[in-house]
Amino acid sequence: xxxxxxxxxxxxxxxxxxxxxxxxxxxxxxxxxxxxxxxxxxxxxxxxxxxxxxxxxxxxxxxxxxxxxxxxxxxxxxxxxxxxxxxxxxxxxxxxxxxxxxxxxx
Amino acid sequence: xxxxxxxxxxxxxxxxxxxxxxxxxxxxxxxxxxxxxxxxxxxxxxxxxxxxxxxxxxxxxxxxxxxxxxxxxxxxxxxxxxxxxxxxxxxxxxxxxxxxxxxxxx
Amino acid sequence: xxxxxxxxxxxxxxxxxxxxxxxxxxxxxxxxxxxxxxxxxxxxxxxxxxxxxxxxxxxxxxxxxxxxxxxxxxxxxxxxxxxxxxxxxxxxxxxxxxxxxxxxxx
Amino acid sequence: xxxxxxxxxxxxxxxxxxxxxxxxxxxxxxxxxxxxxxxxxxxxxxxxxxxxxxxxxxxxxxxxxxxxxxxxxxxxxxxxxxxxxxxxxxxxxxxxxxxxxxxxxx
Numbered sequence: 073x074x075x076x077x078x079x080x081x082x083x084x085x086x087x088x089x090x091x092x093x094x095x096x097x098x099x100x101x102x103x104x105x106x107x108x109x110x111x112x113x114x115x116x117x118x119x120x121x122x123x124x125x126x127x128x129x130x131x132x133x134x135x136x137x138x139x140x141x142x143x144x145x146x147x148x149x150x151x152x153x154x155x156x157x158x159x160x161x162x163x164x165x166x167x168x169x170x171x172x173x174x175x176x177x178x
Numbered sequence: 179x180x181x182x183x184x185x186x187x188x189x190x191x192x193x194x195x196x197x198x199x200x201x202x203x204x205x206x207x208x209x210x211x212x213x214x215x216x217x218x219x220x221x222x223x224x225x226x227x228x229x230x231x232x233x234x235x236x237x238x239x240x241x242x243x244x245x246x247x248x249x250x251x252x253x254x255x256x257x258x259x260x261x262x263x264x265x266x267x268x269x270x271x272x273x274x275x276x277x278x279x280x281x282x283x284x
Numbered sequence: 285x286x287x288x289x290x291x292x293x294x295x296x297x298x299x300x301x302x303x304x305x306x307x308x309x310x311x312x313x314x315x316x317x318x319x320x321x322x323x324x325x326x327x328x329x330x331x332x333x334x335x336x337x338x339x340x341x342x343x344x345x346x347x348x349x350x351x352x353x354x355x356x357x358x359x360x361x362x363x364x365x366x367x368x369x370x371x372x373x374x375x376x377x378x379x380x381x382x383x384x385x386x387x388x389x390x
Numbered sequence: 391x392x393x394x395x396x397x398x399x400x401x402x403x404x405x406x407x408x409x410x411x412x413x414x415x416x417x418x419x420x421x422x423x424x425x426x427x428x429x430x431x432x433x434x435x436x437x438x439x440x441x442x443x444x445x446x447x448x449x450x451x452x453x454x455x456x457x458x459x460x461x462x463x464x465x466x467x468x469x470x471x472x473x474x475x476x477x478x479x480x481x482x483x484x485x486x487x488x489x490x491x492x493x494x495x496x
Contacts, residue, residue: 090188090229094234097235101318103315105313117230117442120227121435124199125432127195129200132436132460132464135461139457142450206418208419209421227333236322241355242351245348245350245351298404302400302445328445328446329442332438339407339434340415
């Protein structure tokens with residue numbers, strides 16, 4: 073089953089999207105967190121999109137996962153530079169999601 | 179915590195989005211399932227969108243949940259008319275999601 | 285033709301989405317613009333979503349336009365309080381879009 | 391200006407998204423058009439997403455354009471096999487969009 077094949081990656085994307093939405097919102101308005109707001113938004117959007125492509129078994133799922141993995145890498149790198157608890161959680165979720173997306177993209 | 183307040187509804191939306199993506203894709207190409215493809219797509223898209231608004235604690239979350247609940251109602255009604263296993267699962271997920279979204283929209 | 289019926293509103297939504305994306309990004313990192321970042325993002329996302337629903341003639345287009353009009357109102361009100369050129373342009377695009385969305389929602 | 395740099399591609403994406411939404415909806419329920427429904431939906435979704443990334447000048451715009459170009463190629467190839475007027479229009483819009491996206495992705 074297509075859906076089954078992607079289960080781990082869908083779960084990682086959904087978890088990552090939620091952390092990114094939360095972290096990105098928390099960082100708004102803080103000058104030193106500007107890039108974090110941007111990477112979180114991009115990452116969240118691709119994670120939600122990616123979840124949809126995998127859920128319906130799209131033949132483009134691998135392609136979208138590739139872009140999503142890239143977004144996750146950038147967001148993880150950005151969040152890892154900050155001390156806030158939401159940044160740490162977000163970085164961790166991004167790393168897991170990047171890993172899962174790379175498996176699908178391979 | 180905003181995120182916590184919405185947890186049940188986010189989970190229902192994410193589950194519903196996945197069922198709708200799957201059901202909608204399975205119904206493509208079948209003349210008698212045309213409306214099901216449409217309601218599933220609309221519902222999936224609003225469920226993903228809604229999950230994002232709630233995850234970041236948007237002040238518009240209630241508004242988007244209202245539209246999402248309407249999409250869920252229509253999709254549940256459509257899927258309930260069909261015998262396929264994916265339609266039954268989808269109808270059930272839509273009903274749960276509509277209920278959760280109505281709580282948030284209230 | 286469904287698509288024709290919505291032409292004016294789709295154009296207003298697409299124009300508004302672009303202004304909101306631009307304005308929201310420009311405001312990131314400025315403490316006094318925090319709410320502007322949020323309303324711009326919410327509005328952009330609903331404008332893109334709304335454009336899709338109308339483009340395919342979804343029976344839920346009116347419902348989504350209602351939520352979008354609300355997002356436009358809030359973003360217009362927020363942006364109208366600021367002096368930046370992108371805020372002024374955004375407020376204007378939001379007002380036009382809210383008006384078009386209300387016609388469809390009616 | 392970031393936004394200016396992407397103007398041609400944003401316009402191509404928005405035009406393509408609209409054609410894909412319309413064509414994909416028109417093909418629902420026709421057994422021989424099943425793949426067209428799928429490629430149109432995938433392509434529409436990536437075109438809207440891509441428009442957002444470019445509008446806000448995201449550093450991931452090139453990455454998303456790459457996935458979008460791939461979606462456009464597939465949708466153009468699929469639609470080119472069919473005689474319906476909406477398929478011809480869609481194929482043409484997809485070809486133009488793929489070309490613009492490739493320029494940004496380069």
